[in-house]
Amino acid sequence: MISNQIIQNTIDGLKTITRIDISVMDAEGKVLATTEEDKLDEYNDAVPDFVVSQADSQLVQGYHFFKVLDEHTIEYVVSAKGESEDVYKIGKIASFQIQNLLVAYKERFDKDNFVKNLLLDNLLLVDIYNRSKKLHIETDARRVAIIVETKAEKDVNALEVVRGIFPTKTKDFITAVDEHNIILVKELKAGDVLEDIEKIAENIVDTLNAEAMSSVYVGVGTTISDIKDVSRSYKEAKMALEVGKIFYEERHIMAYANLGIGRLIYQLPIPLCKMFISEIFQGKSPDDFDEETLVTINKFFENSLNVSETSRQLYIHRNTLVYRLDKLQKNTGLDLRVFEDSITFKIALMVVKYMKYMSHSEY
Structure with a gap:
């Protein structure tokens, strides 16, 4: 549904151009937007009478009234203050504008609902194509x-x-x-x-x-x-x-x-992850490694297992890096300088990260 503010902005713009007061009411006569201060309260009884009439427009006590339909149902009543032919034309323009707004907003709402149902798999295949055609959406x-x-x-x-x-x-x-x-x-x-x-x-x-x-x-x-x-x-x-x-x-x-x-790791069951980590680290966990070791490991992976570049970026001697890698191999049985071992270690670190995330998500 069109917001009252949008309707108010529309008729304010029309009054600025035409200098004619315009109001928009619902089918019961409640004023939704107006350019008049008195808001046509004295004409509320006239609106329901106009709604049940067969006329599309009507002149009532100095106001031209017009109907705005939504699929044969009266959604709004537009009034223009004055009795002249020019006021009648302005009222027709205003009602035409509100009608177009109604169609545009309804189409947007329908498309929004369609897209939401499409995203959530709430539509049958035949419904997807039928509604796409109806809403003029390319398939x-x-x-x-x-x-x-x-x-x-x-x-x-x-x-x-x-x-x-x-x-x-x-x-x-x-x-x-x-x-x-x-x-x-x-x-x-x-x-x-x-x-x-x-x-x-x-x-x-x-x-x-x-x-x-x-x-x-x-x-x-x-x-x-x-x-x-x-x-x-x-x-x-x-x-x-x-x-x-x-x-x-x-x-x-x-x-x-x-x-x-x-x-792939994201789709692994947690019990399988725990078993894998237990086998790789023999009951230990990467959490048991000190900060220096973890930094060394991550930097080594970042540099594609290049010892010289890793030692340079860590500002340590090459032999110091080799010593750390040897120490890690002694503790885990995995030599990060060997491609197969480095892959296993990298996957293990990612699995531990995944397990931590899932553990925190449960709370």
Whole structure:
């Protein structure tokens, strides 16, 4: 439904142009918006009588009345003050404008509901195509689902901020499923690739940060070419957000295509993870390692197992790094300089991270 403020802004603009007082009422005669101070209270009885009449317009005590319909049901009554032919024309223009607003808002509401049900898999396949046709939505366009997660609830209207980034006449869909998550179903151009989608995500993050929004995270699904697959891209974007928080917490934009092995670990059952860690570390845990050892391990992985570069970045002698690696091998049985052992150790560290995250999520 159109907000009263939108209607008020519309008739204020019309009065500025025409100098004619205009009011909008519901079918019972309650004034919703008006440019008159007395708000036509004395004519409330006249509105219900006009509503039940067969006339589309009527002149009552110095006012032209007009009906605004919503699928054969009278939604609003518009009045224009004056009896002249010019006032009648202004009233017709005002009612036509309100009618167009009603159609536009209803279409937006219908599309919003359709997209939400599409994302949540609440539609049968035949319904998806039938409703797409009815709402004039292309079924075979290239699209991608993007989720924007914010921590702010009432400080900033993040949904409107995101809508403001994209032109209103585009074929993109922007909706919200809760207080924190905004979903953008973006229609892509023929040559758009992942890098182009990530630039869109960066634009969203930068804009929301500029609006004093903190802790904004964006998850990106994979590109789909059929509208029935939008829900799949949405689920992938959700997983990208979750997996990104666990393994790549320093990143604010995470694409499903870049999750790598983290996506596999995320789907492992916790009992299996515990058994794996117990076997690898023989009852110990990476939490038992001191800070120096953990820093050394992470830096070694960052430099692709390069001893010289790692020692340089740690500002230590090469032999000192070798000593630390030898000590780690003695404690765990894994030599990080051996490719197979380094993979096992890296996976083990990620599994421990995943277990910690799931443990905290339960509370």
